[in-house]
Amino acid sequence: MADVVIAGGGPAGRALARACARRGLATVLVDPAPDRRWKATYGLWGDELPLLPKSAIACAPSATLAFGTGPHILERQYLVVDNAGLRDWLSGGYDVVSGAVSGVEHGRFGSTVRLSDGRLLAAGLYFDASGARPKGDRYEQTAFGVVLPAEDALRLVDSADTAMFMDWRGSEQGFLYVLPLGDGTVLVEETSLARKPGLPLEVLAARLRTRLSAAGLKPGDREERVRIVLDVPVPRRGRMVPFGAAAGLVHPATGYSVATSVRLADPVADAVTRTWDRGPAEAASAAHRALWPSSARAVHGLRRYGLRALCGMPPEVVPVFFDLFFTLPTGLQRAFTSGREDISGTAETMSTLFRTAPWQVRKYLIG
Numbered sequence: 406m407a408d409v410v411i412a413g414g415g416p417a418g419r420a421l422a423r424a425c426a427r428r429g430l431a432t433v434l435v436d437p438a439p440d441r442r443w444k445a446t447y448g449l450w451g452d453e454l455p456l457l458p459k460s461a462i463a464c465a466p467s468a469t470l471a472f473g474t475g476p477h478i479l480e481r482q483y484l485v486v487d488n489a490g491l492r493d494w495l496s497g498g499y500d501v502v503s504g505a506v507s508g509v510e511h512g513r514f515g516s517t518v519r520l521s522d523g524r525l526l527a528a529g530l531y532f533d534a535s536g537a538r539p540k541g542d543r544y545e546q547t548a549f550g551v552v553l554p555a556e557d558a559l560r561l562v563d564s565a566d567t568a569m570f571m572d573w574r575g576s577e578q579g580f581l582y583v584l585p586l587g588d589g590t591v592l593v594e595e596t597s598l599a600r601k602p603g604l605p606l607e608v609l610a611a612r613l614r615t616r617l618s619a620a621g622l623k624p625g626d627r628e629e630r631v632r633i634v635l636d637v638p639v640p641r642r643g644r645m646v647p648f649g650a651a652a653g654l655v656h657p658a659t660g661y662s663v664a665t666s667v668r669l670a671d672p673v674a675d676a677v678t679r680t681w682d683r684g685p686a687e688a689a690s691a692a693h694r695a696l697w698p699s700s701a702r703a704v705h706g707l708r709r710y711g712l713r714a715l716c717g718m719p720p721e722v723v724p725v726f727f728d729l730f731f732t733l734p735t736g737l738q739r740a741f742t743s744g745r746e747d748i749s750g751t752a753e754t755m756s757t758l759f760r761t762a763p764w765q766v767r768k769y770l771i772g
């Protein structure tokens with residue numbers, strides 16, 4: 406019998422598996438294709454994961470810019486993840502089983518995890534880190550990107566060594582995201598920040614094609630298709646503990662979760678270890694509390710308010726809003742994007758935006 410079984414071998418599941426194994430818990434990770442490489446291009450703020458090793462960084466762009474109606478230099482290091490390096494860093498100490506979890510039953514002393522081929526795994530505690538699947542009835546961030554040689558990307562952006570976090574020029578309902586990948590190529594992505602239902606990928610792809618052909622460029626072979634569910638509800642407490650995107654760890658207004666999931670793996674594993682001797686129900690409760698303390702729930706509510714406000718703004722107002730956001734002191738920007746338990750910082754960012762916004766923007770912040 407394993408102490409912990411985790412469904413899902415994405416960044417969240419692997420981070421948690423490593424953290425549990427390091428604390429001496431016999432850990433099993435289940436994934437339908439555990440050796441399949443992660444295809445998404447993951448970016449994160451360096452200050453969210455200061456322990457990320459160099460081997461897990463594909464590129465640290467020389468500068469990070471944003472463009473609302475005007476340019477802004479962001480004083481935070483943005484990093485592009487090296488997926489193979491991140492996986493390696495999150496590997497070791499746990500067993501990996503190839504299979505898909507199809508059901509779980511909980512008893513007094515543990516859980517029985519059923520795989521779709523009929524195998525059964527006995528576990529003290531079960532975590533679901535199997536991601537969040539888009540269903541069409543939720544707020545979603547969607548994007549369509551292509552990878553271009555750096556010299557081609559220079560026809561669209563001023564520098565191939567700079568991360569363009571968002572560029573609202575020339576788009577009606579979205580922005581351009583430009584990321585050097587560290588191998589002489591650049592990801593150029595047409596992004597819809599948030600919409601319910603998500604803006605269809607074909608619309609974004611057509612928009613990107615128009616942008617590329619106006620610059621005399623053809624799309625390359627490598628494409629990136631992004632659908633991120635933004636409003637996964639905070640999970641109810643129970644014997645099954647969700648983790649990662651499945652646990653609502655995606656920031657509702659930005660779509661980011663990788664850094665948060667990796668960072669939370671240690672405190673969640675600590676909570677499980679501390680309460681292990683009191684049985685699986687106590688350990689599950691402790692894991693839930695570590696994942697979603699009341700401060701994180703309160704911040705989540707504020708972030709969701711931000712999401713709804715953003716989605717209520719007409720397209721011409723959104724770049725003006727981001728001009729305001731990116732002129733805030735860096736600490737306030739960080740509080741909103743990364744301060745998961747920082748109630749006062751998040752509230753201060755939102756109230757400062759409200760106070761300084763022209764009426765044209767302010768009326769949409771009232772909600």
Ligand SMILES: Cc1cc2nc3c(=O)[nH]c(=O)nc-3n(C[C@H](O)[C@H](O)[C@H](O)COP(=O)(O)OP(=O)(O)OC[C@H]3O[C@@H](n4cnc5c(N)ncnc54)[C@H](O)[C@@H]3O)c2cc1C
Nearest residue numbers: 413415416417445447448505506535536649650661662663
């Ligand atoms: C293209 C793309 C780009 C993104 N870019 C960023 C970014 O730059 N920064 C960021 O922070 N976030 C980004 N996100 C959002 C989010 O962080 C990612 O979706 C991230 O992969 C979520 O990690 P996860 O481990 O929770 O889930 P996933 O990565 O979705 O992993 C879930 C795993 O569970 C497995 N699984 C599914 N069902 C079962 C089952 N029944 N049994 C066992 N295993 C199962 C899946 O095969 C998969 O391996 C992006 C998302 C996409 C789609």
